[in-house]
Amino acid sequence: MTEKINVKHGDIVVPGDILAEGMDFLPSGNAIREDNKIISTSLGLINVKGHVIKVIPLSGRYVPKQRDAVIGKVTDVSKYGWNVEIKSPFEAELNVLDAFARRVDKRVPLTKMIDVGEYVFAEIYDVSKQGYVKLSMKNRPYQKLSGGITIEVSPSKIPRIIGKQGSMIKVLKEYSKCQIIVGQNGWVWVKGDAEKIVALSKAIKLIEEKSHTHGLTDKVKELLTEVKK
Amino acid sequence: MAGSGNEKLIVNGKRLDGRKLNEMRPISIKSGVIPSADGSAEFKIGDTIAIAGVYGPRKMHPRRLQDSTKAYLNVIYTMDSFATTERNRPGPSRRSKEISMVMKNALSEAIILEKYPNAKIDVFVEVINANAGTRTAAINAASIALADAGIEMKDLVTSIAAGKINGKIALDLFQPEDNFGEGDLPIAIMPRNEKITLMQFDGNLTKKEFKEAMELCKKGCKELYKMQKKAIVKRFKEQGGAE
Numbered sequence: 001m002t003e004k005i006n007v008k009h010g011d012i013v014v015p016g017d018i019l020a021e022g023m024d025f026l027p028s029g030n031a032i033r034e035d036n037k038i039i040s041t042s043l044g045l046i047n048v049k050g051h052v053i054k055v056i057p058l059s060g061r062y063v064p065k066q067r068d069a070v071i072g073k074v075t076d077v078s079k080y081g082w083n084v085e086i087k088s089p090f091e092a093e094l095n096v097l098d099a100f101a102r103r104v105d106k107r108v109p110l111t112k113m114i115d116v117g118e119y120v121f122a123e124i125y126d127v128s129k130q131g132y133v134k135l136s137m138k139n140r141p142y143q144k145l146s147g148g149i150t151i152e153v154s155p156s157k158i159p160r161i162i163g164k165q166g167s168m169i170k171v172l173k174e175y176s177k178c179q180i181i182v183g184q185n186g187w188v189w190v191k192g193d194a195e196k197i198v199a200l201s202k203a204i205k206l207i208e209e210k211s212h213t214h215g216l217t218d219k220v221k222e223l224l225t226e227v228k229k
Numbered sequence: 230m231a232g233s234g235n236e237k238l239i240v241n242g243k244r245l246d247g248r249k250l251n252e253m254r255p256i257s258i259k260s261g262v263i264p265s266a267d268g269s270a271e272f273k274i275g276d277t278i279a280i281a282g283v284y285g286p287r288k289m290h291p292r293r294l295q296d297s298t299k300a301y302l303n304v305i306y307t308m309d310s311f312a313t314t315e316r317n318r319p320g321p322s323r324r325s326k327e328i329s330m331v332m333k334n335a336l337s338e339a340i341i342l343e344k345y346p347n348a349k350i351d352v353f354v355e356v357i358n359a360n361a362g363t364r365t366a367a368i369n370a371a372s373i374a375l376a377d378a379g380i381e382m383k384d385l386v387t388s389i390a391a392g393k394i395n396g397k398i399a400l401d402l403f404q405p406e407d408n409f410g411e412g413d414l415p416i417a418i419m420p421r422n423e424k425i426t427l428m429q430f431d432g433n434l435t436k437k438e439f440k441e442a443m444e445l446c447k448k449g450c451k452e453l454y455k456m457q458k459k460a461i462v463k464r465f466k467e468q469g470g471a472e
Contacts, residue, residue: 012462015339015376016384016421030381039421041341041381043461058465060379061267061286089286089300089348130297131346156379 009048012058013040019053029054062088062155062185064133068124069142071150071183072135074117077110084120084135087155087185092133094122099137119145119189121181145181148191151201153208155186160211161204168207171217175224176200199227236409238394245405246275253389253401253449258369258460260377268378270460272370275403276360281370283378286348300345304333304352306367312359328364335368335388335417335427341381350380361407365390365415368427369453376461385457386426388417389449391442393434398441400449414439416446420454423447 003022007013017040019031027033030042031053040055047054064070064086072084072092081095096104099114114120122135122142137143153161161182162169173180178192178200188204190197203220210216238245248254254275263269266282289295306328310319336352352375354367368388376385392402393412407413412432418425434442 012465014385014458014461015382016419017458018421032383034383039383041383042379043376043465057379059268059377089288089345091288129346131348 005048005053007046007048007053009046011046012044013046013055014043015041019046019055024051026052027054028052030057031055056156058156059154060156062086064088064090064092064124064127064131064185066124066127068184070122070124070135070185071145071181071187071189072120072122072185073150074114074120077116082110082114082120084122086133086135086183087152087187088133090127090131090133092122092124092135094120094135094137098125098135101138114144119148119150119187121145121183121189145189145191148179148189149197151188151190151204153186153188153204155184157208157211158182158184158186160216161188161207163217168217168220171220172200172203172224175221175228176203177228196227199224236405238406238409239397244394244399246403250397250399251445251448253452254403256453256456258373258456260373260460261464266374266378268374268376268380270370270373270377272366272373274362274366274369274401276358277356277362277366278358279354279356279363279366279370281352281354281367281374283371283374283380284351284353285378286345286350286380289347289349294349295347297346299342300340300347301349302333302337302340302342302352303349304329304336304354304371306332306354306356306364308356308359308363312356312363328367331427331429332364332368332371336371336375336386338424338426339372339382339384339386339419340375341383344381350375361402361404362390362415364388364429365417368417369457373457373461377464384419384421384424385454386417387420387450387453387457388415388427389446389453390415391445391449393432393438393442398438398445400445412438412442414442414446416443416450418447418450420450 003024005020019038027038042057044055044057072086074082075085076083084092086092122137125136126134176196178190181189257273259271262271263282268283272279356363365388372386392410394406394410412434414430417427
């Protein structure tokens, strides 16, 4: 049997591309094995690590994964908790028992705690095979988001907004002096002065559009220097 | 088929629009033409123009059609009233329903529907100018739009038609050839394994001619596949996708 790899790190592939032949490699991410070939299943970037070939999608909706931190919008209140929209094909559920670290007073109506239309920052702690998503806000950084606005970006661009070891988000926070929370599902929540938020949303749009160009951090800094005081 | 074989469709070894028998019309493909859609594409082949938009995977409504094992694929094909030389009645028709159905069957073979349980994928294809070969153009546009939307697929779907004109097999018929030719065979294949996902036929062909037409289609599809791949990648290369 011949072992052959047809792609290299950083290549763009489309569905149906043969990435490698032979049993020497393992598929991961958006790639599958068909007989002795590894095939890409979506439009994405190639990531080769040793014998593992991974396809990181370039477009598409957010697919929930366990332990992801997401921002969701409460769409409905049920008997036991809240239904939360997380910009994915599947709706998420936040149970009262998972919503707060402290004990909940049973007499307080649920809408008094979190109302329909409010945003929450939560962790995905379970995704069932049928796509039912369970959220949790028991641990420390997860909370209800009061005030502020949410900016929508493509979920595939979220790593760019955070940057390498959080370099980009650091710049954004330092220059705009806003509170920023980034959800893996493509929602960015910001809170601060109105002028600064306007500049910040411009910067985020710039990152989204020119995500892979060189010197992006400098451009973002340039855009935000006006509001930095 | 109105074909009686009396009309001259091949003159001096060339077709009426100057093409050779195994030649396709000029093709141009663009992806990401609809900003509000999750994925979109425009496919032009000669004078036929198809625009596809993909929305989803999203929540399935009505809920009784939800499937807990796989996604529901909804394909809607429309031909606009101004697409043909004579105005055609807008709205769903017998013809558009049939094409929607065959397109759904052709595409669902390629999409990994099991990845999106309880969800729905909407594919809307609009033909804004028709000059024969609209269903093949629609399938091509839809498959590019699906890839653009980031939906997981085993392979792209490419589609082209072959037919018989003046007793000879020709690739990619245009309107006069479709009207006065002797046969029309649109097929769609998944190019990697050459799996056939759509095959329709009307007219008269012998067994030998049929095989010849199939071979011609497969060759055309291979050529188309390269163009499709280029068009999908192009949008992301422009953004500076490759690091």
